[in-house]
Amino acid sequence: MLLIKNGTIYTMAGEIIENGSILIENGKIKEIGKDIVAPLDVEVIDAEGKMVTPGxxxxxxxxxxxxxxxxxxxxxxxxxxxxxxxxxxxxxxxxxxxxxxxxxxxxxxxxxxxxxxxxxxxxxxxxxxxxxxxxxxxxxxxxxxxxxxxxxxxxxxxxxxxxxxxxxxxxxxxxxxxxxxxxxxxxxxxxxxxxxxxxxxxxxxxxxxxxxxxxxxxxxxxxxxxxxxxxxxxxxxxxxxxxxxxxxxxxxxxxxxxxxxxxxxxxxxxxxxxxxxxxxxxxxxxxxxxxxxxxxxxxxxxxxxxxxxxxxxxxxxxxxxxxxxxxxxxxxxxxxxxxxxxxxDRVGSIEVGKDADIVIFDGNPLKDINCKTVATIIDGKVVYKR
Incomplete structure (x- = not known):
């Protein structure tokens, strides 16, 4: 399991969640919210101050x-x-x-x-x-x-x-x-x-x-x-x-x-x-x-x-x-x-049940020329981490 926490989540499903978290299990998005309780042994990425988007x-x-x-x-x-x-x-x-x-x-x-x-x-x-x-x-x-x-x-x-x-x-x-x-x-x-x-x-x-x-x-x-x-x-x-x-x-x-x-x-x-x-x-x-x-x-x-x-x-x-x-x-x-x-039905937004394709940025990639990718997750796997 993987937990992304404290990020500003652009779900692309109608809402932006400040200080939000995403719980990922078996390559899929299991839960999205502010106060997610996750197992103690879950891998954690702290996205505080970061922009989190669908891939x-x-x-x-x-x-x-x-x-x-x-x-x-x-x-x-x-x-x-x-x-x-x-x-x-x-x-x-x-x-x-x-x-x-x-x-x-x-x-x-x-x-x-x-x-x-x-x-x-x-x-x-x-x-x-x-x-x-x-x-x-x-x-x-x-x-x-x-x-x-x-x-x-x-x-x-x-x-x-x-x-x-x-x-x-x-x-x-x-x-x-x-x-x-x-x-x-x-x-x-x-x-x-x-x-x-x-x-x-x-x-x-x-x-x-x-x-x-x-x-x-x-x-x-x-x-x-x-x-x-x-x-x-x-x-x-x-x-x-x-x-x-x-x-x-x-x-x-x-x-x-x-x-x-x-x-x-x-x-x-x-x-x-x-x-x-x-x-x-x-x-x-x-x-x-x-x-x-x-x-x-x-x-x-x-x-x-x-x-x-x-x-x-x-x-x-x-x-x-x-x-x-x-x-x-x-x-x-x-x-x-x-x-x-x-x-x-699989990609394009951060919603429960969809593929866990998620990207974390240290800025806004549409506005900030110095913005860098912090981490890329595809099918629930961290494939890149800066």
């Missing part, structure tokens, strides 16, 4: 798939020979021993949504994982988490270089639609086969993966920076009645009214980067605050390796500097991220 969640990155300082040998995020690769699973390319994992949890990031990049129209399957461990199978929170798709410049650039489709935004949308039509037909045949096995479709690994999208078991995770690409993503999701989250959403502030009307969750970033391509010309840290004030649910991402995961709270802080409410920014890297990813 931070990066809702979109590629940790473990683009390894640190390696180059091609560690580059496993994009299979750039076929624009439709839904059968790829991010967990098969993640190296959990890459040093970026240690840097992540030392910075307070305890969970991350990671998976294929955006070279392909359909890139493959994301997973939500803890940032501590040596075997990816033991780190999974949810897998598959979502199906990565991409609009805009990336697939255009990759396949234009190969002189093959898609070379235009029209082709990107058409290829996605064609695949969704095939997947819908595949699922319909599977349903008919329940009554008549002779109607079962011939096995297709790509369609098996896409069937999860059609059945709404997982959402599309749509890479879209430009306003028109964001709206195309929404249009196609509505056509096929599938769930979708909007990733990057760089020009989301330009269409905040439309996004509020559609009520599709957004995962904004990476904003702490250069405007490396034309579709980033309106990049600003104001985006998450504008969307939040419009009534859109917002999470903030690093898109690691674009921004290392340990700077996720810095990104949230810069959003605050650009007009976002501080508590809303903290939600964007905790409970909002968990809810958007569909893993809020």
């Amino acid at each position: 931070f969640i990066d809702a979109h990155c590629h940790i473990g798939l683009f390894e640190d300082g390696i180059g091609f040998e560690g580059d496993d995020g994009n299979e750039m020979v076929d624009p439709v690769t839904p059968h790829l699973r991010g967990i098969d390319g993640i190296n959990p021993m890459d040093r970026t994992f240690e840097e992540a949890y030392q910075g307070g990031v305890t969970c991350a949504a990671t998976g294929p990049g955006s070279a392909n129209v359909i890139g493959g399957q994301f997973a939500a994982i803890k940032t501590y461990g040596r075997r990816i199978d033991d780190m999974i929170v949810k897998e598959p988490l979502a199906m990565k798709i991409a609009f805009g410049e990336n697939p255009k650039r990759v396949y234009n270089a190969q002189k093959k489709s898609p070379m235009t935004r029209m082709a990107t949308a058409a290829i996605l639609r064609e695949t969704l039509f095939k997947a819908k037909n595949y699922v319909e045949k599977q349903e008919k086969a329940k009554e008549d096995p002779s109607k079962a479709p011939e096995f297709d690994m790509k369609m098996e993966a896409m069937a999860k999208v059609i059945r709404k078991e997982i959402p599309l995770k749509a890479h879209a920076h430009r306003a028109d690409d964001i709206l195309t993503a929404i249009r196609i999701a509505k056509e096929f009645d599938v769930d979708i989250t909007l990733e990057h959403c760089t020009e989301g502030h330009l269409i905040a009214d439309y996004l509020a009307e559609e009520q599709k969750p957004t995962i904004v970033g990476p904003s702490l980067s250069e405007r490396s391509k034309f579709e980033l010309k309106n990049l600003t840290f104001e985006t998450p605050g504008v969307l939040n004030k419009a009534g859109v649910k917002v999470a903030i991402m690093t898109d690691s390796p674009v921004i290392p995961l340990q700077y996720l709270p810095l990104c949230a802080g810069l959003a605050v500097k650009s007009g976002m409410d501080e508590m809303e920014a903290l939600k964007a890297i905790t409970i909002n991220a968990a809810e958007i990813l569909g893993i809020d």
Whole structure:
């Protein structure tokens, strides 16, 4: 058992507990309050004068798939020979021993949504994982988490270089639609086969993966920076009645009214980067605050390796500097991220029964540049202590 005592606890479940305590048992949060009576032999961390938060969640990155300082040998995020690769699973390319994992949890990031990049129209399957461990199978929170798709410049650039489709935004949308039509037909045949096995479709690994999208078991995770690409993503999701989250959403502030009307969750970033391509010309840290004030649910991402995961709270802080409410920014890297990813039953807030993923800081990581992590707990285990 582990007891954290005397801290200022930001539960992210509607309250801040001054001089509060958290009792942890078997990797879960057992009790939260002010006057917890714990066994005499319990391990104790005194968090007096410290800020205690849920472990931070990066809702979109590629940790473990683009390894640190390696180059091609560690580059496993994009299979750039076929624009439709839904059968790829991010967990098969993640190296959990890459040093970026240690840097992540030392910075307070305890969970991350990671998976294929955006070279392909359909890139493959994301997973939500803890940032501590040596075997990816033991780190999974949810897998598959979502199906990565991409609009805009990336697939255009990759396949234009190969002189093959898609070379235009029209082709990107058409290829996605064609695949969704095939997947819908595949699922319909599977349903008919329940009554008549002779109607079962011939096995297709790509369609098996896409069937999860059609059945709404997982959402599309749509890479879209430009306003028109964001709206195309929404249009196609509505056509096929599938769930979708909007990733990057760089020009989301330009269409905040439309996004509020559609009520599709957004995962904004990476904003702490250069405007490396034309579709980033309106990049600003104001985006998450504008969307939040419009009534859109917002999470903030690093898109690691674009921004290392340990700077996720810095990104949230810069959003605050650009007009976002501080508590809303903290939600964007905790409970909002968990809810958007569909893993809020386990992580994202400090509540009884949830995973004991907790971070203790000697200041406010969104406001204090000198703030340091005092301790990181993942699944009830102290994985880092300064």
